[in-house]
Amino acid sequence: MPRKAATPAPPRPSKGERTRDQLVETIVALVNERPLDDIRIADICAPHGLAAGAFYFHFKGKDDAFEAIGIEAVTRLYAPVLAAPPAADFFSECVEILTQFYRAAIERRSEVRAIFMILNARRHAGVRDAWLAVRRQLQQRLAARIAVERGTTGTGAFASANVTAHYLLCGLERFYDDVFFLTIDADLPAEAANFDVFVRQQARLWSVAATGPTQ
Protein backbone atom coordinates (compact mmCIF):
# COMPACT_ATOMS: atom_id res chain seq x y z
CA MET A 1 0.00 0.00 0.00
CA PRO A 2 1.30 3.49 -0.84
CA ARG A 3 2.37 5.48 2.17
CA LYS A 4 0.03 8.25 3.12
CA ALA A 5 1.37 11.77 2.63
CA ALA A 6 2.20 13.24 6.02
CA THR A 7 -0.63 15.50 7.15
CA PRO A 8 0.47 18.72 8.84
CA ALA A 9 -0.05 18.71 12.60
CA PRO A 10 -3.15 20.68 13.61
CA PRO A 11 -2.29 24.17 14.90
CA ARG A 12 -1.63 24.20 18.62
CA PRO A 13 -4.66 25.56 20.51
CA SER A 14 -4.25 29.05 21.93
CA LYS A 15 -4.39 29.63 25.69
CA GLY A 16 -7.96 30.96 25.31
CA GLU A 17 -9.03 27.83 23.43
CA ARG A 18 -7.44 25.59 26.03
CA THR A 19 -9.29 27.41 28.80
CA ARG A 20 -12.58 27.04 26.93
CA ASP A 21 -11.90 23.32 26.40
CA GLN A 22 -11.27 22.91 30.14
CA LEU A 23 -14.52 24.71 30.98
CA VAL A 24 -16.48 22.58 28.46
CA GLU A 25 -15.00 19.37 29.83
CA THR A 26 -15.91 20.32 33.40
CA ILE A 27 -19.44 21.36 32.45
CA VAL A 28 -20.05 18.05 30.62
CA ALA A 29 -18.83 16.16 33.70
CA LEU A 30 -21.02 18.23 36.05
CA VAL A 31 -24.11 17.84 33.82
CA ASN A 32 -23.62 14.07 34.12
CA GLU A 33 -23.65 14.38 37.90
CA ARG A 34 -26.44 16.74 38.92
CA PRO A 35 -29.40 18.81 37.66
CA LEU A 36 -28.44 21.85 35.55
CA ASP A 37 -29.93 24.23 38.10
CA ASP A 38 -27.61 22.88 40.79
CA ILE A 39 -24.44 23.72 38.82
CA ARG A 40 -22.79 26.98 39.94
CA ILE A 41 -20.25 28.94 37.92
CA ALA A 42 -17.84 28.54 40.85
CA ASP A 43 -18.14 24.72 40.45
CA ILE A 44 -17.23 25.07 36.79
CA CYS A 45 -14.17 27.25 37.38
CA ALA A 46 -12.81 25.66 40.56
CA PRO A 47 -11.23 22.46 39.13
CA HIS A 48 -8.84 24.51 36.97
CA GLY A 49 -8.23 27.31 39.46
CA LEU A 50 -9.98 29.79 37.13
CA ALA A 51 -11.81 32.94 38.18
CA ALA A 52 -15.43 33.54 37.12
CA GLY A 53 -14.10 36.09 34.61
CA ALA A 54 -12.62 33.23 32.56
CA PHE A 55 -16.11 31.72 32.29
CA TYR A 56 -17.72 35.01 31.28
CA PHE A 57 -15.00 35.62 28.67
CA HIS A 58 -16.26 32.52 26.83
CA PHE A 59 -19.97 32.37 27.71
CA LYS A 60 -22.69 34.96 28.39
CA GLY A 61 -24.02 32.86 31.26
CA LYS A 62 -24.90 29.31 32.23
CA ASP A 63 -27.77 28.91 29.76
CA ASP A 64 -25.56 30.19 26.95
CA ALA A 65 -22.88 27.67 27.96
CA PHE A 66 -25.35 24.74 28.09
CA GLU A 67 -26.78 25.64 24.68
CA ALA A 68 -23.34 26.07 23.06
CA ILE A 69 -22.02 22.86 24.58
CA GLY A 70 -25.13 20.90 23.60
CA ILE A 71 -24.87 22.06 19.99
CA GLU A 72 -21.13 21.29 19.83
CA ALA A 73 -21.68 17.85 21.34
CA VAL A 74 -24.39 17.02 18.77
CA THR A 75 -22.10 18.17 15.95
CA ARG A 76 -19.13 16.15 17.25
CA LEU A 77 -21.30 13.08 17.76
CA TYR A 78 -22.62 13.05 14.19
CA ALA A 79 -19.49 14.31 12.35
CA PRO A 80 -17.85 10.87 11.94
CA VAL A 81 -21.22 9.29 11.06
CA LEU A 82 -21.87 11.82 8.29
CA ALA A 83 -18.26 11.42 7.10
CA ALA A 84 -18.48 7.61 6.80
CA PRO A 85 -17.18 6.86 3.27
CA PRO A 86 -19.72 5.56 0.73
CA ALA A 87 -19.47 1.83 0.05
CA ALA A 88 -20.07 -0.18 -3.10
CA ASP A 89 -22.96 -2.30 -1.79
CA PHE A 90 -25.79 -1.46 0.59
CA PHE A 91 -24.78 -3.85 3.36
CA SER A 92 -21.25 -2.37 3.48
CA GLU A 93 -22.71 1.15 3.42
CA CYS A 94 -24.81 0.23 6.48
CA VAL A 95 -21.74 -1.24 8.19
CA GLU A 96 -19.81 2.03 7.58
CA ILE A 97 -22.59 4.22 8.96
CA LEU A 98 -23.38 1.98 11.92
CA THR A 99 -19.72 1.50 12.88
CA GLN A 100 -19.22 5.26 13.08
CA PHE A 101 -22.53 5.77 14.87
CA TYR A 102 -22.06 3.21 17.61
CA ARG A 103 -18.39 4.07 18.07
CA ALA A 104 -19.21 7.76 18.50
CA ALA A 105 -22.11 7.06 20.88
CA ILE A 106 -19.98 4.75 23.02
CA GLU A 107 -16.81 6.87 23.07
CA ARG A 108 -18.73 10.07 23.69
CA ARG A 109 -21.05 8.56 26.27
CA SER A 110 -20.79 11.45 28.72
CA GLU A 111 -21.56 13.88 25.90
CA VAL A 112 -24.63 11.82 24.91
CA ARG A 113 -25.83 12.05 28.51
CA ALA A 114 -25.09 15.78 28.59
CA ILE A 115 -27.19 16.29 25.44
CA PHE A 116 -30.09 14.40 27.08
CA MET A 117 -29.85 16.44 30.28
CA ILE A 118 -29.70 19.73 28.38
CA LEU A 119 -32.69 18.75 26.20
CA ASN A 120 -34.46 17.66 29.37
CA ALA A 121 -34.11 21.18 30.80
CA ARG A 122 -36.51 22.25 28.02
CA ARG A 123 -35.11 25.69 27.41
CA HIS A 124 -32.43 25.01 24.80
CA ALA A 125 -34.31 24.71 21.52
CA GLY A 126 -31.05 25.30 19.62
CA VAL A 127 -29.76 21.90 20.72
CA ARG A 128 -32.86 20.17 19.40
CA ASP A 129 -32.59 22.11 16.12
CA ALA A 130 -28.92 21.13 15.75
CA TRP A 131 -29.82 17.50 16.29
CA LEU A 132 -32.72 17.64 13.81
CA ALA A 133 -30.40 19.21 11.20
CA VAL A 134 -27.74 16.47 11.38
CA ARG A 135 -30.43 13.80 11.59
CA ARG A 136 -31.98 15.17 8.39
CA GLN A 137 -28.63 14.95 6.57
CA LEU A 138 -28.11 11.35 7.64
CA GLN A 139 -31.69 10.41 6.71
CA GLN A 140 -31.34 11.93 3.24
CA ARG A 141 -28.09 10.09 2.56
CA LEU A 142 -29.63 6.82 3.70
CA ALA A 143 -32.87 7.36 1.76
CA ALA A 144 -30.96 8.05 -1.47
CA ARG A 145 -28.95 4.84 -0.97
CA ILE A 146 -32.09 2.79 -0.21
CA ALA A 147 -33.81 4.06 -3.37
CA VAL A 148 -30.76 2.98 -5.41
CA GLU A 149 -30.73 -0.40 -3.67
CA ARG A 150 -34.41 -0.92 -4.49
CA GLY A 151 -33.74 0.01 -8.09
CA THR A 152 -36.49 2.62 -7.99
CA THR A 153 -36.25 6.26 -9.04
CA GLY A 154 -38.41 9.36 -8.93
CA THR A 155 -40.02 11.43 -6.21
CA GLY A 156 -42.40 8.69 -5.00
CA ALA A 157 -39.57 6.18 -4.68
CA PHE A 158 -37.46 8.64 -2.70
CA ALA A 159 -40.40 9.51 -0.42
CA SER A 160 -40.95 5.84 0.34
CA ALA A 161 -37.22 5.23 0.95
CA ASN A 162 -37.26 8.29 3.20
CA VAL A 163 -39.94 6.70 5.40
CA THR A 164 -37.82 3.57 5.76
CA ALA A 165 -34.72 5.67 6.55
CA HIS A 166 -36.68 7.54 9.23
CA TYR A 167 -37.64 4.33 11.03
CA LEU A 168 -34.10 2.94 10.77
CA LEU A 169 -32.78 6.09 12.45
CA CYS A 170 -35.47 5.75 15.14
CA GLY A 171 -33.91 2.35 15.82
CA LEU A 172 -30.47 3.96 16.17
CA GLU A 173 -31.79 6.58 18.53
CA ARG A 174 -33.00 3.87 20.87
CA PHE A 175 -29.34 3.10 21.38
CA TYR A 176 -28.88 6.62 22.78
CA ASP A 177 -31.63 5.83 25.28
CA ASP A 178 -29.68 2.77 26.34
CA VAL A 179 -26.50 4.83 26.70
CA PHE A 180 -28.44 7.28 28.82
CA PHE A 181 -30.76 5.05 30.83
CA LEU A 182 -27.92 2.71 31.32
CA THR A 183 -29.35 -0.38 32.93
CA ILE A 184 -27.14 -2.20 30.45
CA ASP A 185 -23.60 -0.88 30.94
CA ALA A 186 -22.07 -4.31 30.59
CA ASP A 187 -23.90 -5.05 27.34
CA LEU A 188 -22.45 -2.16 25.35
CA PRO A 189 -21.00 -3.84 22.27
CA ALA A 190 -17.54 -2.23 22.58
CA GLU A 191 -17.23 -3.69 26.04
CA ALA A 192 -18.54 -7.08 25.01
CA ALA A 193 -15.49 -7.30 22.70
CA ASN A 194 -17.73 -8.21 19.78
CA PHE A 195 -18.31 -4.78 18.33
CA ASP A 196 -17.88 -5.90 14.72
CA VAL A 197 -20.30 -8.80 15.12
CA PHE A 198 -22.85 -6.46 16.71
CA VAL A 199 -22.51 -3.91 13.90
CA ARG A 200 -22.88 -6.56 11.20
CA GLN A 201 -26.03 -7.92 12.89
CA GLN A 202 -27.50 -4.43 12.90
CA ALA A 203 -26.49 -3.86 9.27
CA ARG A 204 -28.22 -7.14 8.37
CA LEU A 205 -31.41 -5.88 10.08
CA TRP A 206 -31.19 -2.60 8.17
CA SER A 207 -30.79 -4.46 4.90
CA VAL A 208 -33.84 -6.63 5.57
CA ALA A 209 -35.88 -3.61 6.65
CA ALA A 210 -34.79 -1.52 3.66
CA THR A 211 -35.08 -4.00 0.84
CA GLY A 212 -37.87 -6.19 2.17
CA PRO A 213 -38.31 -9.92 2.43
CA THR A 214 -38.29 -10.61 -1.31
CA GLN A 215 -34.58 -9.87 -1.87
Next chain:
Amino acid sequence: MPRKAATPAPPRPSKGERTRDQLVETIVALVNERPLDDIRIADICAPHGLAAGAFYFHFKGKDDAFEAIGIEAVTRLYAPVLAAPPAADFFSECVEILTQFYRAAIERRSEVRAIFMILNARRHAGVRDAWLAVRRQLQQRLAARIAVERGTTGTGAFASANVTAHYLLCGLERFYDDVFFLTIDADLPAEAANFDVFVRQQARLWSVAATGPTQ
Protein backbone atom coordinates in the same frame (compact mmCIF):
# COMPACT_ATOMS: atom_id res chain seq x y z
CA MET B 1 -77.20 -0.54 16.25
CA PRO B 2 -78.11 -2.98 19.03
CA ARG B 3 -77.86 -1.54 22.50
CA LYS B 4 -74.94 -2.79 24.51
CA ALA B 5 -75.81 -4.99 27.49
CA ALA B 6 -75.32 -3.03 30.70
CA THR B 7 -71.96 -3.93 32.24
CA PRO B 8 -71.96 -4.31 36.03
CA ALA B 9 -70.31 -1.43 37.88
CA PRO B 10 -66.77 -2.32 39.02
CA PRO B 11 -66.58 -3.20 42.73
CA ARG B 12 -66.00 -0.16 44.92
CA PRO B 13 -62.35 -0.03 46.00
CA SER B 14 -61.71 -0.89 49.65
CA LYS B 15 -60.24 1.69 52.02
CA GLY B 16 -56.83 0.01 51.72
CA GLU B 17 -56.99 0.20 47.93
CA ARG B 18 -58.00 3.85 48.06
CA THR B 19 -55.05 4.62 50.34
CA ARG B 20 -52.68 2.82 48.00
CA ASP B 21 -54.12 4.72 45.01
CA GLN B 22 -53.53 8.01 46.85
CA LEU B 23 -49.94 7.05 47.64
CA VAL B 24 -49.30 6.01 44.03
CA GLU B 25 -50.77 9.24 42.70
CA THR B 26 -48.58 11.33 45.00
CA ILE B 27 -45.45 9.35 44.17
CA VAL B 28 -46.03 9.78 40.42
CA ALA B 29 -46.47 13.54 40.94
CA LEU B 30 -43.32 13.77 43.08
CA VAL B 31 -41.25 11.74 40.62
CA ASN B 32 -42.23 14.29 37.95
CA GLU B 33 -40.88 17.08 40.17
CA ARG B 34 -37.58 16.00 41.65
CA PRO B 35 -34.90 13.26 41.66
CA LEU B 36 -35.98 9.97 43.26
CA ASP B 37 -33.36 10.30 45.99
CA ASP B 38 -34.87 13.61 47.09
CA ILE B 39 -38.31 12.11 47.75
CA ARG B 40 -38.92 11.34 51.42
CA ILE B 41 -41.63 9.02 52.74
CA ALA B 42 -42.96 11.97 54.74
CA ASP B 43 -43.46 13.88 51.44
CA ILE B 44 -45.46 10.93 50.08
CA CYS B 45 -47.73 10.65 53.12
CA ALA B 46 -48.21 14.33 53.99
CA PRO B 47 -50.69 15.37 51.23
CA HIS B 48 -53.27 12.84 52.50
CA GLY B 49 -52.54 13.25 56.20
CA LEU B 50 -51.28 9.66 56.37
CA ALA B 51 -48.71 8.29 58.80
CA ALA B 52 -45.59 6.48 57.53
CA GLY B 53 -47.22 3.23 58.65
CA ALA B 54 -49.75 3.56 55.81
CA PHE B 55 -46.86 3.65 53.35
CA TYR B 56 -45.16 0.63 54.89
CA PHE B 57 -48.42 -1.30 54.89
CA HIS B 58 -48.39 -1.14 51.07
CA PHE B 59 -44.67 -1.01 50.19
CA LYS B 60 -41.49 -2.46 51.69
CA GLY B 61 -39.67 0.79 51.10
CA LYS B 62 -39.12 3.53 48.54
CA ASP B 63 -37.33 1.32 46.00
CA ASP B 64 -40.10 -1.26 46.26
CA ALA B 65 -42.67 1.49 45.67
CA PHE B 66 -40.82 2.91 42.63
CA GLU B 67 -40.46 -0.55 41.10
CA ALA B 68 -44.11 -1.50 41.71
CA ILE B 69 -45.38 1.83 40.39
CA GLY B 70 -43.14 1.69 37.32
CA ILE B 71 -44.37 -1.79 36.43
CA GLU B 72 -48.02 -0.83 36.97
CA ALA B 73 -47.59 2.32 34.87
CA VAL B 74 -46.07 0.33 31.99
CA THR B 75 -48.92 -2.18 32.16
CA ARG B 76 -51.60 0.53 32.23
CA LEU B 77 -49.93 2.39 29.35
CA TYR B 78 -49.88 -0.62 27.04
CA ALA B 79 -53.15 -2.30 28.08
CA PRO B 80 -55.39 -0.30 25.69
CA VAL B 81 -52.83 -0.62 22.89
CA LEU B 82 -52.70 -4.41 23.22
CA ALA B 83 -56.50 -4.50 23.46
CA ALA B 84 -57.05 -2.52 20.23
CA PRO B 85 -59.54 -4.62 18.21
CA PRO B 86 -58.22 -6.27 15.04
CA ALA B 87 -59.30 -4.56 11.81
CA ALA B 88 -60.11 -5.93 8.38
CA ASP B 89 -57.36 -4.12 6.47
CA PHE B 90 -53.81 -3.24 7.46
CA PHE B 91 -54.23 0.53 7.36
CA SER B 92 -57.23 0.34 9.73
CA GLU B 93 -55.30 -2.03 11.99
CA CYS B 94 -52.51 0.56 12.19
CA VAL B 95 -55.07 3.30 12.94
CA GLU B 96 -56.49 1.19 15.80
CA ILE B 97 -53.09 0.51 17.36
CA LEU B 98 -51.77 4.04 16.90
CA THR B 99 -54.94 5.68 18.22
CA GLN B 100 -54.70 3.69 21.44
CA PHE B 101 -50.96 4.23 21.70
CA TYR B 102 -50.94 8.00 21.27
CA ARG B 103 -54.03 8.46 23.40
CA ALA B 104 -52.50 6.47 26.26
CA ALA B 105 -49.14 8.27 25.99
CA ILE B 106 -50.85 11.67 26.01
CA GLU B 107 -53.41 10.97 28.71
CA ARG B 108 -50.87 9.26 30.94
CA ARG B 109 -48.13 11.81 30.35
CA SER B 110 -47.09 12.08 33.98
CA GLU B 111 -46.87 8.28 34.19
CA VAL B 112 -44.70 8.21 31.04
CA ARG B 113 -42.35 10.68 32.71
CA ALA B 114 -42.39 8.68 35.93
CA ILE B 115 -41.39 5.53 34.00
CA PHE B 116 -38.48 7.44 32.43
CA MET B 117 -37.32 8.79 35.79
CA ILE B 118 -37.54 5.37 37.43
CA LEU B 119 -35.62 3.71 34.56
CA ASN B 120 -33.12 6.55 34.79
CA ALA B 121 -32.39 5.65 38.42
CA ARG B 122 -30.89 2.42 37.03
CA ARG B 123 -31.82 0.13 39.86
CA HIS B 124 -35.27 -1.05 38.82
CA ALA B 125 -34.64 -3.77 36.27
CA GLY B 126 -38.20 -5.06 36.79
CA VAL B 127 -39.62 -1.95 35.11
CA ARG B 128 -37.48 -2.48 32.04
CA ASP B 129 -38.45 -6.17 31.95
CA ALA B 130 -42.15 -5.27 32.16
CA TRP B 131 -41.77 -2.83 29.30
CA LEU B 132 -39.85 -5.36 27.16
CA ALA B 133 -42.60 -7.93 27.79
CA VAL B 134 -45.46 -5.73 26.59
CA ARG B 135 -43.34 -4.44 23.72
CA ARG B 136 -42.71 -8.03 22.62
CA GLN B 137 -46.46 -8.76 22.59
CA LEU B 138 -47.19 -5.69 20.48
CA GLN B 139 -44.33 -6.47 18.08
CA GLN B 140 -45.54 -10.04 17.56
CA ARG B 141 -49.08 -8.93 16.84
CA LEU B 142 -47.83 -6.35 14.35
CA ALA B 143 -45.36 -8.74 12.70
CA ALA B 144 -48.06 -11.37 12.18
CA ARG B 145 -50.31 -8.73 10.57
CA ILE B 146 -47.50 -7.45 8.32
CA ALA B 147 -46.70 -10.98 7.11
CA VAL B 148 -50.40 -11.43 6.18
CA GLU B 149 -50.41 -8.03 4.44
CA ARG B 150 -47.36 -8.99 2.39
CA GLY B 151 -49.01 -12.27 1.48
CA THR B 152 -45.98 -14.21 2.68
CA THR B 153 -45.92 -17.15 5.09
CA GLY B 154 -43.35 -19.27 6.88
CA THR B 155 -40.61 -18.63 9.42
CA GLY B 156 -38.47 -16.45 7.14
CA ALA B 157 -41.41 -14.23 6.24
CA PHE B 158 -42.33 -13.78 9.89
CA ALA B 159 -38.70 -12.99 10.81
CA SER B 160 -38.55 -10.31 8.15
CA ALA B 161 -41.92 -8.84 9.19
CA ASN B 162 -40.64 -8.89 12.76
CA VAL B 163 -37.70 -6.67 11.80
CA THR B 164 -40.07 -4.17 10.22
CA ALA B 165 -42.35 -4.28 13.27
CA HIS B 166 -39.33 -3.61 15.53
CA TYR B 167 -38.40 -0.44 13.64
CA LEU B 168 -42.01 0.77 13.57
CA LEU B 169 -42.15 0.43 17.35
CA CYS B 170 -38.83 2.30 17.63
CA GLY B 171 -40.61 5.12 15.81
CA LEU B 172 -43.44 5.02 18.36
CA GLU B 173 -41.01 5.09 21.24
CA ARG B 174 -39.57 8.35 19.96
CA PHE B 175 -42.94 9.81 20.82
CA TYR B 176 -42.32 8.90 24.47
CA ASP B 177 -39.07 10.87 24.28
CA ASP B 178 -41.05 13.85 23.06
CA VAL B 179 -43.54 13.43 25.89
CA PHE B 180 -40.63 13.32 28.31
CA PHE B 181 -38.19 15.87 26.87
CA LEU B 182 -41.10 18.07 26.20
CA THR B 183 -39.83 20.96 24.15
CA ILE B 184 -43.02 20.49 22.14
CA ASP B 185 -45.93 20.64 24.57
CA ALA B 186 -48.04 22.68 22.19
CA ASP B 187 -47.47 20.28 19.30
CA LEU B 188 -48.96 17.22 20.97
CA PRO B 189 -51.59 16.04 18.50
CA ALA B 190 -54.44 15.89 21.04
CA GLU B 191 -53.90 19.54 21.82
CA ALA B 192 -53.60 20.53 18.20
CA ALA B 193 -57.23 19.31 17.81
CA ASN B 194 -56.21 17.20 14.84
CA PHE B 195 -55.54 13.94 16.61
CA ASP B 196 -57.29 11.83 13.97
CA VAL B 197 -55.40 13.47 11.11
CA PHE B 198 -52.12 12.91 12.95
CA VAL B 199 -52.91 9.24 13.60
CA ARG B 200 -53.91 8.64 9.98
CA GLN B 201 -50.66 10.23 8.77
CA GLN B 202 -48.69 7.92 11.04
CA ALA B 203 -50.73 4.90 9.91
CA ARG B 204 -49.96 5.84 6.28
CA LEU B 205 -46.22 5.91 7.13
CA TRP B 206 -46.51 2.50 8.79
CA SER B 207 -48.27 1.09 5.74
CA VAL B 208 -45.57 2.40 3.39
CA ALA B 209 -42.81 1.13 5.67
CA ALA B 210 -44.43 -2.29 6.09
CA THR B 211 -45.52 -3.07 2.56
CA GLY B 212 -42.84 -1.18 0.65
CA PRO B 213 -43.02 1.18 -2.29
CA THR B 214 -44.39 -1.32 -4.80
CA GLN B 215 -47.90 -1.55 -3.35
